[in-house]
Each structure stands twice: as structure tokens, then as C-alpha cells.
Amino acid sequence: xxxxxxxxxxxxxxxxxxxxxxxxxxxxxxxxxxxxxxxxxxxxxxxxxxxxxxxxxxxxxxxxxxxxxxxxxxxxxxxxxxxxxxxxxxxxxxxxxxxxxxxxxxxxxxxxxxxxxxxxxxxxxxxxxxxxxxxxxxxxxxxxxxxxxxxxxxxxxxxxxxxxxxxxxxxxxxxxxxxxxxxxxxxxxxxxx
Numbered sequence: 183x184x185x186x187x188x189x190x191x192x193x194x195x196x197x198x199x200x201x202x203x204x205x206x207x208x209x210x211x212x213x214x215x216x217x218x219x220x221x222x223x224x225x226x227x228x229x230x231x232x233x234x235x236x237x238x239x240x241x242x243x244x245x246x247x248x249x250x251x252x253x254x255x256x257x258x259x260x261x262x263x264x265x266x267x268x269x270x271x272x273x274x275x276x277x278x279x280x281x282x283x284x285x286x287x288x289x290x291x292x293x294x295x296x297x298x299x300x301x302x303x304x305x306x307x308x309x310x311x312x313x314x315x316x317x318x319x320x321x322x323x324x325x326x327x328x329x330x331x332x333x334x335x336x337x338x339x340x341x342x343x344x345x346x347x348x349x350x351x352x353x354x355x356x357x358x359x360x361x362x363x364x365x366x367x368x369x370x371x372x373x374x375x
Contacts, residue, residue: 184300184333185353187361194305195312202318203255205309207263209325210251212302215271216332217244219295227288232342236335243328254321271298273363277356289344293356296336301360303329 198205220237227233255262274297278290306326310319340349 184304184330185357186300186304187357188364190301190305190308192308195308198309199313202258203260203263206251206255206258206260208266210248210255210262211265211268213244213248213251215268216295216298217241217248220244223291223295230288230343233339236339240332240335247325247328250321269367270301270363274298274356274360277359285343289340289349289352292336292340292343293349293353296333296340296353297356297360299329299333299336303333 217240220241224234224237224241252262274294278294279286303326306322306329309322310326313319313322337349337353340353
């Protein structure tokens with residue numbers, strides 16, 4: 183379904199499990215950024231009724247996820263650490279064409295969001311299958327299912343505002359670039375994406 187070109191290195195889960203505080207901190211900030219991205223899209227495209235209607239509930243859901251991750255940190259007597267610079271997301275956002283037609287720019291923003299959700303979904307699946315703690319496996323299964331739904335919403339919105347063949351062609355381009363981004367990055371277990 184996600185069509186990612188490069189699977190996450192299997193060693194990633196082992197690295198992630200070494201520091202639950204780091205992985206949960208990174209996860210919390212990812213949820214916060216996802217909510218902020220949806221808010222920004224709504225603010226920038228208020229005339230796109232379908233976008234506003236589909237993304238408003240995701241804002242609420244992502245913020246709820248942020249609170250769930252904070253609760254998980256608290257339950258384990260861990261603290262929310264500092265936010266890291268997200269090299270992966272910054273490189274993906276450089277794919278958004280600026281100064282182009284509004285529709286193309288919107289499509290790029292929606293596809294970058296879909297790609298981030300797809301990678302998070304893939305990594306949450308790994309956590310849900312491989313973490314040693316059963317309660318954390320269940321915790322991450324919930325997030326995996328949610329991210330898959332968000333990926334679908336972003337893809338459908340992109341195809342609502344642009345022709346499907348245009349969206350599919352751009353998606354393939356972005357998948358290729360995302361593969362190169364991951365290949366160029368150091369394997370870090372504490373990052374969701």
C-alpha cells in the first residue's frame with residue numbers, strides 16, 4: 183500500500199529499543215509537527231472545503247497522540263527531551279516547489295505529508311512487531327493504523343485537486359528522492375523518521 187522504495191533497516195528497532203526516552207520524545211514531537219502541518223494547510227488553503235473538512239479531525243487526532251505519548255513518558259517516569267533537528271523532514275520539504283502554480287504547490291505539500299505518514303506507519307509497524315514490551319507493541323500498533331489512515335487522506339486530497347496521473351508521477355519522483363535521502367542518512371534508532 184505505501185509503496186516505499188527502501189524498507190527501514192531491520193537494526194533500527196534494536197537501536198530504538200535502547201532508549202525509550204529518546205524514541206518517545208522524538209515520537210511526541212513528530213505528532214506535534216503533524217498537527218501543526220495540518221493547521222498550516224488549513225490556514226493556507228481555507229477555500230479548499232474538502233481539505234479543511236478532512237484535515238480538521240486529523241489536527242485533533244495528532245494532538246491527542248502527542249498527549250498519549252506524553253502520558254507514556256510520564257507512566258515510565260521519563261521526561262520529554264529536547265526537540266531534534268529533523269533532517270529527514272527538512273530534506274523532504276525541499277521537494278515542495280515554490281513559486282509554481284498553487285495546485286502544484288498544494289499537491290507537493292500533500293504528497294510530502296503523505297510520505298512522512300507512510301514512513302511513520304512503516305516504522306510504527308516495526309515497533310509494534312519487534313519491541314520487547316507487549317504494552318508498547320500494542321501502543322505502536324494503534325499509531326501504525328492511524329498513520330495509514332492519514333497517508334490515505336493526504337493521497338486522496340492530492341488526487342482531488344490534481345489529476346491522478348500527475349499525482350502518481352510526482353509520487354514516484356518523491357519516493358525515489360526519499361530513498362536517496364534515507365540512503366544518505368546515518369542509521370539512528372531514536373528517530374521515528
